[in-house]
Amino acid sequence: MTDARNGSNKTLSYVLLVVLGFAMVYPLIWLVVSSLKTNADIFGSSSLFAGSYVTDSYAKGWAGTGQYGFKDFYLNTFVLVVPTVIFTIVSSVVVAYGFARFRFPLQTILFSLMMATLMLPDSTIMIPRYILFNKMGWLDTYLPFIVPAAFATSAFFVYMLIQFFRGLPRELDESAKIDGCNSFTILIRILLPLCKPAIFSVGIFQFIWTWNDFFNSIIYISSVKKFTVSLGLRMTLDASSAVSWNQVLAMSVVSIVPCIILFFMAQKYFVEGISTTGLKG
């Protein structure tokens, strides 16, 4: 009796999961398929598939219509994202190491301050930051993204790494000290190799967030030459008034491909990272 009910409960759960999961992913499937449709087929039909397919939407969209195309936007985005990710990792690891392994004056206060910045709404500090970067002559460059990253300003990542460091046994540090390591070589030689999963998590999250960022990009970057993928995509959307919808969709696909690849390659780190810290929504 109970077995039968459990069985039917399970079936019900599966049906629900599959139906809902399909509804969740369907928009993405539609995006990919429709990017290969003709403009006429994109609208007015509820069917996912069309009679005929085109592939030139990708080539045309990639080339763009103006002086700068998605090749430039792509390259720009990498130029912005890669240093930001690297600096975030380096600075966050160093700072997290300091918090996790040493006792120093004001530590509790500083730690609480860091946790407080997690809750600090970006909108509150956005305007003075803009004014500050303007004074420094950093507008229309990628420095407003890269430089703060070098100072571990993302409390989320620092906290995630602190939690990870705390999980590593202190005996490791102590035996390395006996072997003649100083605090820095302990970090580099002993702890860093063990931190790889956490470092991957930080890198992947920061890559995807920076890659997808729109608000900061639109504030700080003004010349088309320096546009990132998000800015380029919005420009394409505004420019192509009812002409080349499939190109807009094709470039939408192209713009999320790096994130999707990274997500599937490093899925494990993602879910682990987010659940070990118990942070971030």
Add this chain to the structure above:
Amino acid sequence: MSLKKRNYQYVGLLYVLPWVVGLLVFQFYPFLSSFYYSFTDFNMVSAPTFVGLDNYKKILTDDPGFLQALKVTTIYVLMAVPVKLAFALFIALILSAKLRGINFFRTMYYLPSILGGSVAISVLWRFLFMKDGVVNGMTGALGLPAVDWLGDPDIALYTLGMLSVWQFGSSMVLFLAGLKQIPGDLYEAGAIDGASKTRLFFTITVPLLTPIVLFNLIMQMVNAFQEFTGAFVITNGGPMKSTYLYALKLYEEAFTFFKMGYASALSWVLFVIIMIVTAVIFKSSTYWVHYEDGGKGK
């Protein structure tokens, strides 16, 4: 205190120094100076002039855009956050039953929250919910009347809310982690005592998940108050300002009109609102959040 002092390892300060500098320059200084700017008239060309409480006075008494933005944002937060969390919890509960292929489903549900903030997804939303778009195509096939998802001022905000709900994956992962931490012997003990499954759910699962509900609630609320990309790319605040979220108002004042003083005051009003809501949630949490150490007594 003096006993502890001897054990200080000052090298630790050296390691956290980059963060301290970053905090002062990129967070603390902007935080204080935005408070200062909020009492000035500043257009970035001439020096800021002190105007006292004028900006705040104008916001509260003479700015229909502010009232509209506040109204829209309040509705958005009240709608998107609870629905999103309910979804996240519901799916997490189903997934936490020992089913096969959980990892596959978890991935599928998590994917949208990775991509959700991107312009590409906003573009996608715009296409899906156009008047002759897919969604109407599907509901039409079922015999339902076409809905102007993005063009009807009564509906557009909810269409944007759906985009937020679609990204419930990250909250779900946190719930899943929380569910995993509930010790199985609690359920066994309960079952031996003859408690029904429903009873176990309400006496064990729900109370032990409340801290995660609290955390998710606050993080999602803070984010929802500042939502920008969707409303900007999909509807640009329209139609008839029905999706004019607070972040759009802020963006407009600061980066279209370059009224930096006024925008700073707006950002402080938002800050205070977020802090008050956070405080109220925290205060209320003593009534509904269950803390394990309170029970254990250790």
